[in-house]
Amino acid sequence: xxSLAASAARTSMFGRSFFLFRKPSTRTLTTRATSYTLNTxxxxxxxxxxxxxxxxxxxxxxxxxxxxxxxxxxxxxxxxVEEQVGRGIKKSGVPREHIFVSTKxxxxxxHPDDVERALDDSLRDLDTPxxxxxxxxxxxxxxxxPDRFPRNAEGRIIPGxxxxxxxxxxxxxxxxxxxxxxxxxxxxxxxxxxxxxxESSTVPAVHQMETHPYLQQKKFNKWLLxxxxxxxxFSPLGNMNDFYRQTGWSKKIAHMMRVIDQPILKxxxxxxxxxxxxxxxxxxxxxxRSVIPKSVVDWQIEENLxxxxxxxxxxxxxxxxxxxxxxxxxxxxxxxxxxYSDLEGIDGTMRGETH
Ligand SMILES: NC(=O)c1ccc[n+]([C@@H]2O[C@H](COP(=O)([O-])OP(=O)(O)OC[C@H]3O[C@@H](n4cnc5c(N)ncnc54)[C@H](OP(=O)(O)O)[C@@H]3O)[C@@H](O)[C@H]2O)c1
Numbered sequence: 001x002x003s004l005a006a007s008a009a010r011t012s013m014f015g016r017s018f019f020l021f022r023k024p025s026t027r028t029l030t031t032r033a034t035s036y037t038l039n040t041x042x043x044x045x046x047x048x049x050x051x052x053x054x055x056x057x058x059x060x061x062x063x064x065x066x067x068x069x070x071x072x073x074x075x076x077x078x079x080x081v082e083e084q085v086g087r088g089i090k091k092s093g094v095p096r097e098h099i100f101v102s103t104k105x106x107x108x109x110x111h112p113d114d115v116e117r118a119l120d121d122s123l124r125d126l127d128t129p130x131x132x133x134x135x136x137x138x139x140x141x142x143x144x145x146p147d148r149f150p151r152n153a154e155g156r157i158i159p160g161x162x163x164x165x166x167x168x169x170x171x172x173x174x175x176x177x178x179x180x181x182x183x184x185x186x187x188x189x190x191x192x193x194x195x196x197x198x199e200s201s202t203v204p205a206v207h208q209m210e211t212h213p214y215l216q217q218k219k220f221n222k223w224l225l226x227x228x229x230x231x232x233x234f235s236p237l238g239n240m241n242d243f244y245r246q247t248g249w250s251k252k253i254a255h256m257m258r259v260i261d262q263p264i265l266k267x268x269x270x271x272x273x274x275x276x277x278x279x280x281x282x283x284x285x286x287x288x289r290s291v292i293p294k295s296v297v298d299w300q301i302e303e304n305l306x307x308x309x310x311x312x313x314x315x316x317x318x319x320x321x322x323x324x325x326x327x328x329x330x331x332x333x334x335x336x337x338x339x340y341s342d343l344e345g346i347d348g349t350m351r352g353e354t355h
Contacts, residue, residue: 048072062088
């Protein structure tokens with residue numbers, strides 16, 4: 001049953017949540033440093049740090065996050081923050097080899113002849129000789145050239161002339177150069193990954209995809225696990241990011257109750273002396289996945305760092321009931337590509353909304 005006896009009282013001060021324990025918890029309160037082994041043999045931390053948005057803050061927050069203990073930094077060419085991320089890494093003083101850095105190739109650089117140059121641009125801006133992981137950001141290709149979002153006179157995206165399989169084969173070659181230690185994909189459907197498995201000799205090391213208690217994708221996650229493709233959850237806090245309330249991709253459903261406001265998460269958190277945010281992140285980690293929450297606020301970064309703890313099976317079962325199959329990140333119409341075609345959370349997609 002998903003109703004739990006509260007063992008802690010919660011109060012709020014200056015916007016920060018504190019837990020005041022009336023009696024010692026019967027559970028051991030720990031923060032772990034879980035990592036997973038990718039199909040390449042390399043390790044990837046369970047807890048990481050997203051860098052989408054707030055470019056002016058990224059240098060300092062990346063540096064702070066690393067100093068506080070984060071060891072996985074996720075970025076992307078299209079976020080326009082790679083220089084700031086690179087400076088943040090240097091500023092942190094944490095040796096490069098202790099950090100797992102992932103970036104993503106953007107859709108206008110998918111032509112096979114552009115892929116290595118695009119990675120070189122990322123490496124230059126990140127000021128590093130290699131990335132630990134290079135992801136294909138979406139399966140859709142855009143017209144090659146300097147314009148990240150090439151559009152025709154009607155404002156519609158102009159597709160590229162090559163396919164994501166061509167791009168993948170070019171990415172495969174990069175693993176031999178040492179500039180990308182591993183390659184993976186993001187925002188792919190199962191069918192699109194099956195195509196890669198069929199038409200290439202490299203199993204993606206990672207699939208980075210939207211996953212949170214409102215979009216659990218249990219069947220797909222099970223399939224990815226069987227294929228030894230590690231899942232990194234983006235937007236792990238669900239509709240926390242205001243971006244989803246502002247973009248036409250997900251306008252209506254993004255206004256549903258925020259994941260972290262679900263009372264059951266607060267109840268579960270009270271058992272462990274943890275906040276709903278920490279419970280949501282721990283749910284991802286206890287499911288065998290990595291999570292990459294983004295934050296530019298010091299105390300939030302610290303809170304997120306304390307989110308690697310064991311959740312009891314009954315609490316995992318409670319969180320499983322929150323699966324609303326609500327997908328917030330769906331730019332299918334804008335990108336002129338039916339994304340996630342065989343996955344959950346795409347019903348009723350029409351211009352300007354996803355449900
Ligand atoms: N592959 C893809 O297509 C894709 C798509 C989306 C995102 N991503 C990656 O995933 C990362 C995370 O995704 P996201 O930014 O969409 O969603 P998110 O990390 O789930 O949510 C970010 C929002 O949560 C807030 N937040 C973070 N920690 C918090 C805490 N402890 N308490 C209260 N609020 C907290 C942040 O606030 P502040 O910003 O005010 O600190 C921000 O508004 C991105 O940065 C990016 O690296 C990848």
